[in-house]
Amino acid sequence: MKKSKPQQRSPVLDESFAGQLDPPRRVVESQTVGGGCISPAWQVLVERSDNGERERLFVKRNSMAMAENFRCEASGLTALAQTGTIRVPSPLATLVHGSHAYLVLPWIETSKRRNGFFEEFGRRLAQLHRATSGDQIGWHEDNFLGSAPQKNAAMQNWPHFVAEQRIGFQVRWAVDQGLADRRLQADCERIMSAMPEILDGRQQGTSLLHGDLWSGNYLCDDSGQPVLIDPAVSRGCREAEWGMIRLFGACPVEFEQAYQETWPMNDGWQRRSSVYVLYHLLNHLNLFGSGYLGQCRSLAAEIVSQ
Template structure:
């Protein structure tokens, strides 16, 4: 979208006059811009051409879910385009800051509190996306805690594996490794875990370090899920001061045996990356499945 069109669109949604639109770098899926308004407001805008229906509405709902727990900090949602204009979301502008150990420790404590928040079920009733890939399905309320494993296989791992295989982005040997993991997930998943509210896409790029000392979480795929998924994703592409974050988390929410289950909880996102980007992610999906099987 050109800047003039974005300025017009944002001005209409915000009921203001846009004075500047500046493109930003860093997003793999959406285009990002800083928008300045005549009344002094600064806004962060994300747009996506040909966005799926309710694409950014799902992000707004996820931010609202996280905010409603009262545990983690997230940006305010100022506007979305609505059903007829799903390709835009306007958010509170967050000034960037360098990560530091104190913020990492704060985030560890905040995440522990988030993960103590029960969810009604695994998954969500509304739309949910990882990148542009829809994540569907929710478990019935009242399902037993041990059902996370089968929910994860039925609604996350196997659908993603089929998509990656159909696109030719995972080799047969790697696909067979993922299938073996799915068949044995009951042995690998660890202790029963009731559905808890999780961010759902918490790689390090979705942590916004802040000048006020409290990190914000952005771009969620918030849902009822397994807390170890958030922790494993922070480790997937490297998170600054992860050791301090995990130590602070464990002070209030220790998770014995978690390290052995990290590959299991990274597998879903590796498969999403295989679907979206191909490249080495099919091989890495197979490697994660084999590592999870070996740890069992």
């Protein structure tokens, strides 16, 4: 999810959180950093109590209401890291301390993107999808797309899942909030009814999806390799990954070419992936308001007319 601008005032970190880690740490120094657009974030240098070694951490903090969001984010990062296909920071802890929730990750040193970065990123993403291929749909629990709930209960087939748990959920939410007009609601209902036809031609099977690959959710580390952060994981058709990539991913054509060379998607994937772009646009409508209504109406009408 593309987030709103971060807070302008620098928050103060309660350094006593480090004593709750395992093993306990002592904060040596900390500084606020970008990358926490929903939650304030810090780079923190700590010293371990067991061996005195120092390490740098990335720490996000928010109200206790975000504890479940942080737990789901950590679970998604762990699932992605376990594939061994692309670098992902393995969570060190999620905890509640005082009146705040915390997510603690190892610090990732980043660098400017080098020549060939997007080709490598495309190959690695295709490897992730291929290594996790199977037939499961959804996820073992609901989680979050940014700060929005994401429903993941398995359905009988993929088109039904997309219709009910993706487009349907977002449209019902938008209607409840008074954000979806009759035209958008009607077009989305048509899309839901026609979902088997709209998604026909895709490769069968599912993969583990990052789920929120906008340009702020991948990094280039100090060795020039891609790194994934802030996922909204589920299992689904890998074409769904391209919803956010197409919307806000800012990935050049060489990224797509490298992906296709590694594990090609079936012809027509660009047309089919418009449904997943719509999912993310509807989510932005629900989170950020009517400024996204025009884009939602335009894309929904385009899908209906195909």
